Amino acid sequence: MEEKEKKKHRAKHSGPKAEKKRKRYLNDLGIGDEENARKRNPKAFTVQSAVRMARTFHRTQDLKTKKHHIPVVDRTPLEPPPVVVVVVGPPKVGKSTLIKCLIKNFTRQKLVEIRGPVTIVSGKKRRLTIIECGCDINTMIDLAKVADLVLMLIDASFGFEMETFEFLNICQVHGFPKMMGVLTHLDTFKNNKQLKKTKKKLKHRFWTEVYPGAKLFYLSGMVHGEYQKQEIHNLGRFISVMKFRPLTWQTSHPYVLADRMEELTNPEDVRINPKCDRKISLYGYLRGAHLKNKSQIHMPGVGDFTVSDVSFLPDPCALPEQQKKRSLNEKEKLVYAPLSGVGGIVYDKDAVYIDLGGSHAHEKEEEEVRPNHELVQSLISTHSAIDVKMASSKVSLFMDSRPLGSEDVGQEFVMPKEERQIDLKTGRVRRKALFEEEEKENDDAVSDEEDDQEEEEEEAMSEDGSDGDDEDDAEEESNRALLREEIALGRAKRLKTEVAKEEAVNELPAFADSDDDLEIGSEGEEGKTAPEENEMEEDDDDEEGEEDEQRTYENESSDSEFEAASKRVTESKQYEINNEDTEMRSQISDHSLKRKAVLTTDSGNCTAEEASESEAENSLDEGDDEEGSHDELEVEESNRKGFRHTQAKKADSIRQTKVKAVEAEDDDDDVENLLRDEEEYEEKIDFSADTTGALKWKEDLTQKAAQAFLRQQRSTPNLRKLIYGTAVEDEDHKSEDAGDELGGLFRVSRPDKASKQKANALDCSKFLIEKPQDWDLEEVMSSIRDCFVTGKWEDDKDAAKLLEEDEELYGDFEDLETGVVHKGKPAAEGDESGSEEEDEDGKISKPEPEEEEKKKERIDKKRKLKEMFDAEYDEGDATYFDDLKEEMHKQAQLNRAEFEDQDDETRVQYEGFRPGMYVRIEVENVPCEFVLNFDPHYPIILGGLGNSEGNVGYVQLRLKKHRWYKKILKTRDPLILSLGWRRFQTIPMFYIEDHNGRHRLLKYTPQHMHCGATFWGPITPQGTGFLAVQSVSGTTPDFRIAATGVVLDLDKSITIVKKLKLTGFPFKIFKNTSFIKGMFNSQLEVAKFEGAAIRTVSGIRGQIKKALRTPVGAFRATFEDKLLMSDIVFVRTWYPVSIPTFYNPVTSLLKPAGEKNSWSGMKTTGQLRHERGIKLKQNKDSLYKPIVREKRHFNKLHIPKALQKALPFKNKPKNLDKKGKTPKDQWRPAVIREPHEKKISALLSALSTVNNYKIKKAKVKHREQLKEYLKVKQKEDEQKFKRQKEAKKKIYRILGQREKKRQKSSLKGSSKGEKNM
């Protein structure tokens, strides 16, 4: 039996395996490889057609250049803000679950409820801010503008829903962030084939929307209400390695996705007027561009505001410090989501909040989860009577479903592409998007392969991941206890504790470390080692920590607060004492600046102090300092004594600085010059370090920073103070001013030093010279001698010196013409002798610097040689594109390096708050509804506005109605636009540009064409994309996006016109001249239109000539033909249209919770009519009536007798007389047959009947036969045709493949040829 079953092996003749074998076989023979063929038969591979070669070359070049993007300066900050990951999808698709799983994957923490954005550390260099996007179109629009990555969840068991496509379209308009699709609910498929098919279908549809090859993730199923761990892990890895392209709008505007909101309004004001405008502070990572203080921002859904204050805070979710290791440890896996109540420690401007778990926090949460409890609670807390509720109630069939109205139940939607389905499980109404099958059978093979590949990839990934997981698991177990505590911490209430500044430092290891580095750099000479310092600091910190605890206990009594405050003051004083001691010894001019740093820096206090320490290197008495910091427990006593002393000092220094600021520069300069002489040495070192080469700028950054700081301290001139004043003073001044004005009655008159005297002076830009120098004197003249080319040059530019160097480089050469041999100087000798001389001169023997110098010289020489070599060989073929890129790169490096060495406080002043900082933004005059109806589920975005983007004007757009939108849009109907950061309602007017540049008003948007639109609204830069929706409230079954487009132009006036035809009637007609009346009302009007072209309805053209005296408004006109009295004359004119200045921001965030998606603005006329049942009053004349045509009666044709006579006979009317009755004599006689004849005729008729029948029968039969035959024939034909078709297909496929192969080989050949060239 077994033998019987066995099948003979059949060698494969086709497929990849066979191909491989054949190749191997041919290889063995030595003829198979293409390379070999090239060797064997080189002639076959030479250029055969120059034209073809040129074409392929062009093509490859085209392809190459097509890949180029216009290079932009890379402005991404060194420490970028967290990546905004928006999880979007229709309801019940698994968004929250995915977020929870992702958070768990990255941080090993389980968040129960997620409100607002959650920031987590996902890797060594990346943080993520994950936020969920609901189906409210407002939310979708807002989040699309800030998203870096979109995770698009799709319910595979259902297919695409309209929300998905709406979101995609929104993204397309506002810059396309990175997209990743995630298919969920894949476990509902029982049939594997069905699953595969669905996956493929969805993938291809997704690709058409995003880009071919876009990543689509499959989450196969749920385990205990979570996605499978491995899949989430893979997804997480994909997210954390993803790269992003900068989006124009995002990189050119600062923005903050707020993750915390606090109200700062004075409670008294709220008590007096609960509806008063509020002052709030919002927290979040700054993204995009630099944010300046006092700049304008827009909060989508709320309105425009001016930032009243910005400050940066320590990063609550900081990246781990740079360490050489592969993964994060448990401590570094941070979560920060204050809106969800997670995040451990929260920093404020002047306080630190720690979330402590209240003792009952846990129980409460558990209780609330139970639904029956909820019911009871709701019953207890009823405020209105039951019948009132009944009246306004709606039926909600299922939990979580939208309350159903009557219209939802009964309707049926018949649409070609969209379908509304009611989910059987949840009863939710879903908006299914249906599409025709696009996939062809042919594609299957290809895509299947791809699928396989992807799966393989994923498998590989999963293997990787599992390794990591094992490790992680071990960690996890050990940390579980800790975790639980943390979670408890997260849920708890907040308790405010005042913490001293030192603790802030303690919480921030990064900060302290960096300071240490500074010290290492600067205090190396002192011989004090860094570790010692660290220890000392730690000691300090410990003590202070204890102190803090004490303080927290004390805090419960109100008195202690005062104590703490006073303590802080004294502490700061203490620092000042230290500072001033050191300063007195070192310099005078630095006073104010340093103290300013102390005063203004908040948590960075330590830096200033330490910097000052390091500065006072030698003179610093360490013992004193240590005492100073150790003794803080008794600081109150000890300092109160010194308090007065310090105060006096402070006053002194203030006076000093003020005097300085007021005094002329010269004095300061003198002092500075004196000081600078001392520091010259240090500065020189700096310069040498700077000049060693641009590539080395990264070396010794810390040291450089320290040095730069010192240098800056010294040289930051009083010029800055002279111009800007000190920041602190300035602000104080302003606030005082405001207070004064508010005070009302009395106002402190304070002379405004600088500007007062000049207020009404002459406005001239010339810089006059007060006391000119005497240019005849020799020394004065010599002071600018080197400014001219005739003067002395710097070493690196002096021609003579350069020549010398060159000689050294190239050594000896022989002039071939003259035969003279030039000998190069032995460079080393000369150098040595030089240095020796120096040594003798300076009488200082320092072997190291000498060697270093030599080394440097050698390096320089090498560099120069390399540069020359590069110039000769590498950079010769640098294209324009390369140059441009290089330029941008240089600029980017400069941008990064310029302010690197400054501390954040000063840096913020120069460049504004840079992206990546965690900032606190104070905003005033916020509507109270924002605070009262605050819902953390809705994103709060602060979008920075550029210059004059806060103004309003006329904005011209290029607009196209979305092809999926059902209706066309009407001019003068309000429309909600999403443009820039904003969402607002406005009234656009549509127009089309005629060929002569005229903007002609359109009543409706064209169907499938772009048209222009102008509206009155916020000025937004040209090139910004926008989208329009008709309403943002509720859901409609249709596609909601009405139109999309781009801003073209901004202006303060418009030029849209509409056609106006004035009609008139002739009242007197001469030959070609007529008098027309009824067109105008006065002679003046006519005069305005003299010479205008007019026309009659029948098409006779003419011209207006001159007004007549009577009747008023009549005129004389000439025409090309004589008019009739019944003609109507008209003139075509253009009438400018005014645009309603209606701009209404969508204030959806001000709506009460639960109604945030129900904002409705101005209604269209149509809606109002519909609501109120007002019928349009129609002109009776323009109504259609049934056409009743009278039966037309024609007269008889009458031809005159004379004419009749003349006509030829043919045309003569033939008047035939009517026939009368035939006379009796003309009647035919009746035939009466004989019986025999009768018989014969009867028989004949019978026979003929039979015959007829037979013929008929035969005919029918024949017809049937024919039918049968045709059927058979057709079948045969069909089969034949099919066979032919298949044969053809085969042939063409083979041909096609051959063609493709040939092309490939030709391309390859050409590229190789290019290389050879």
Next chain:
Amino acid sequence: MAGEAQCLGYAGCNFLRQRLVLSTLSGRPLKIRKIRAKEEDPGLRDFEASFIRLMDKVTNGSRIEINQTGTTLYYQPGLLYGGSLEHDCSPSRSIGYYLESLLCLAPFMKHPLKIVLRGVTNDQVDPSVDVLKATALPLLKKFGIDGESLEIKINRRGMPPKGGGEVLFACPVRKVLQPIQFTDPGKIKRIRGTAYSVRVSPQMANRMVESARSILNKFLPDIYIYTDHMKGVSSGKSPGFGMCLTAETINGTILSAELASNPQGQGAAVLPEELGQNCAKLLLEEVYRGGCVDSTNQSLALLLMTLGQRDVSKVLLGPLSPYTIEFLRHLRSFFQIMFKIETKTPEEEHVGGEKVLMTCVGIGFSNLSKTIR
């Protein structure tokens, strides 16, 4: 609501031009009070009124309100429009007064600006048209504002008090400006200049040239000073003469100095020799101050740096003029931008006085008026 940006308030008529220009560029409305409130002749002068009118001409949709005495001015800027324009400047200030502001605004118009200004071309108060032509245009080119259409052309020369000059200024529009790194002025390679005379003897110009050369020749041999004697209709309505000198370095920095004779009927007559010598000395003074931008154009350079893209720009200047210092303050209040100011003492001895290195990050300004197709 997209309410109007906060209104800025100032007092006094000084720096009126700066304020109006910055207000227009930033889109923030402006209120100036107490314009010569305590003087005998209160309110705006005719040249200021003329300037405001000019602002109205180049913009579209500006709202200007002046109270009855002219001591308070409210200005709500519109969008810069440009196009072909003509303007009659008041003869009490020279065309330079108006041109300086137009130079700041012209690159950001909707249509390329082409304006004919009539009035006084050279006087003793303001930078003359010659100087602006020689210094400001090369400066604009550094920021990427160049092309054939960038030009200042003196059709007619007009001296105070009556004027009668005519200048054509044309400038192309740009969407964004390039950042500059302009920290090395280089060495002066040549000195050029113009000695002009109208309605006086043509010999005057030659006399000025002679005397100026006598001083400058001690430093540099490459000196060429053009003499420009205008006659007939192109010589304006008043007599006068003067001279402007420019020193050009190998890196393209241009420093300038100028001097003009006293207007007819005011002050003592000036000898051309004396004027030439003084002018040469002024140039040396300017060289002593040094920097990559001469003292009159400091504010223009700083403005264009501010209005650049969000990149670091650097420029080395001589000592800051009071006008520039006030300009820096205004830049801060209008654009919230602060410059990093470092004083640099030259390491070598013979290269003049102290320099100031100004560094800033551009605000990412883009021309909101320009139409895209």
